[in-house]
Amino acid sequence: MSTDQDYLSSVSQSEYQPVVRELVTYLKSGLKDNLHSVYLYGSVAAGRAIPYLSNIDVVVITHRPFSDTKTTLFNTINWRFQRAYPFVNGVSIRTALVNEVASLEALFTWGFLLRECCVCIHGEDLAECFGHFVPSWEIAKQWNMDTVDYLPVIRQQIATATGQASQIQLQRKLAKKLLRAAYSLVMHKEKRWIEEPLECGQRFLRYYPQHEQTVARLNILLGTRVIPKRSVVGLLDHFGSWLVEEYKKTEFKIG
Known part of the structure; x- marks a missing residue:
């Protein structure tokens, strides 16, 4: 099974590797056993991020809803990271539940996003539930x-x-x-x-x-x-x- 370190090595822009590593650590600490997996997409995942302009786009998949703590957790992440890493223009986080992602209804939404646009940086990679997509x-x-x-x-x-x-x-x-x-x-x-x-x-x-x-x-x-x-x-x-x-x-x- 791939480790977080294996996943993180796919972040090609070296200055973003410690940012992504700390983000995973913070999400693991904040969500504990509710966290299923974390994915990176956008310019950082593609290796074309522009310091001081690009943000970090993340998908967080959980086992259970956490609406009661979501706002506090994500606001704290943005506050901490904008101060620790001023070249990162914020952290944008999308969330979903495991049973929402691994479903037929999510084929062209979550399935396409995870399979074709994302890099798994922690946990079980749900992209493997889907085959490759033909753009349509x-x-x-x-x-x-x-x-x-x-x-x-x-x-x-x-x-x-x-x-x-x-x-x-x-x-x-x-x-x-x-x-x-x-x-x-x-x-x-x-x-x-x-x-x-x-x-x-x-x-x-x-x-x-x-x-x-x-x-x-x-x-x-x-x-x-x-x-x-x-x-x-x-x-x-x-x-x-x-x-x-x-x-x-x-x-x-x-x-």
Whole structure:
């Protein structure tokens, strides 16, 4: 059986290894026998994290709910890690129960996430419950069905953001979401799962070249320059609305 050390060796950016190691230790201490497994995904898992911009994305699987202590535990983790490791821009944690993950209903959600996007860094790897996925429209729908609800939320966050650091983080978050959602429109044609935002944009343009200027602007939002809020919100409204409608059209065609 693989050990935590075996899993942690897969974190290719050496400066993040002690961060991930301490995170696992803290989760084991806080959750004890309720902890089933821990997974890393996103830029740190992919080896392309940017110090002072990237956060650490984690999935925590437990045997039982722990809603009574979840907020305190996760807030404490963020507080400790932002002070001990200032180059980490927060720890983002998603949670699920073992019986939710290892189910047929979770095939295109948790199954796909764990198998294709995550690295197990502690415990029994539930990704082994699933075979490899062929990128499909069904997967694209599952991962972007929240776009219509997500856009108004981040729009409000951007409009009310205070401070350059906060706005830059929100700009990057928005750009990643839109570029990945755009690529998901054509993922069933490309037959490849791609997470890196810049490549998502380039692949999308193969089928929608008329959006070249929009993709170029989204790429700018991935940078570290503050863009006027009016421009960011305008881009969100225009391209976000188009994406929502295009998903409806594609669903009508494919079903």
